[in-house]
Amino acid sequence: MDNSESYRGESVRYETVGAVATITLTRPSLDAAGKEELVQACTDAANDDSVRCVVVTGTGRIFCAGQDLAEHHTALADGAATAFATIADHYNPVVTALATMRKPVIAAINGACAGAGLGIALACDIRVASVGARFTTAFCAIGLTPDSGLSASLSRALGVARASELVLLSEAFSADDALAWGLVGRVVAADVLDAEVQALATRLAAGPTLAYGVAKRAIRDAWGAPWPDVLACEQRDQTTLGATADHRGAVDAFLAKEKPEFTAR
Ligand code: T3D
DSSP, X not given: OOTTSOEEOSSEEEEEETTXXXXXXXXSSBOHHHHHHHHHHHXXXXXXXXXXXXXXXXXXXXXXXXXXXXXXXXXXXXXXXHHHHHIIIIIHHHHHHHHHSSSOEEEEEOSEEETHHHHHHHHSSEEEEETTOEEEOOTGGGTOOOOTTHHHHHHHHHOHHHHHHHHHHOOOEEHHHHHHHTSSSXXXXXXXXXXXXXXXXXXXXXXXXXXXXXXXXXXXXXXXXXXXXXXXXXXXXXXXXXXXXXXXXXXXXXXXXXXXXOOOO
């Protein structure tokens, strides 16, 4: 499949410019069709080796409000098993693709970010929020527990104490709160969000993709792992990356006081 083509579904737009793919959620919440499109877009971004950085963003004043609760209401009426099949069918594949693809993923959080939307943002590697973005875990407010990896990703990002408070109380918090807590790395004015994120994505797309891919896996796997296992993984990964042209060229460039060029080889 040629993934260099951009395409537009009912709920998801997928565009590649150079080595950057941008996945845009065009509806506030996720219905079944939208989730299918999102799984496909994440899969396409992961599988296209010419894509070396991915941006996930929303539209208007909502990044992603999570599950479409009107559709969920109907699904509940049809039987709870049907309603919750979407976790295995959609949410888990989406956050797994984002968290495990061997290239950096940036969440450009343009607005409200709730429920599975927050899980999606936290499955990305770097988060940049618009100053007016609002966040809520949302799940407990409707009698559910976090999915989309949020029970792990939130407590890893914030620590168990604050994660518990945010999950149990489901209170909204601001972009400035998220920045102060380290949940997002940067907060920028709404009118420069796209430009700032695309500049960051372009920079990452020109970087050492092989090393980024290994590093993001190592960072996630290291959580909770026994210390000897962490050291063993680091040793294995460093040995692998040490044999790449990217690494050798970068060392040559450093010694020559030149800028390295990374080609993902
Ligand atoms: O099996 C399964 O499906 C389980 C999977 C669960 C995954 C989940 O994501 S569960 C959590 C679902 N999400 C929520 O509970 C979030 C609910 N929404 C909100 O908390 C707030 O709406 C927001 C924080 C997202 C935004 O707040 P605000 O004040 O900026 O906007 P608003 O006025 O509340 O919402 C704007 C509109 O979007 C409004 O519709 P209206 O009045 O203009 O016609 C609102 O009803 C609608 N909307 C917002 N979120 C959802 C939604 N419609 C359907 N589903 C939503 N999730």
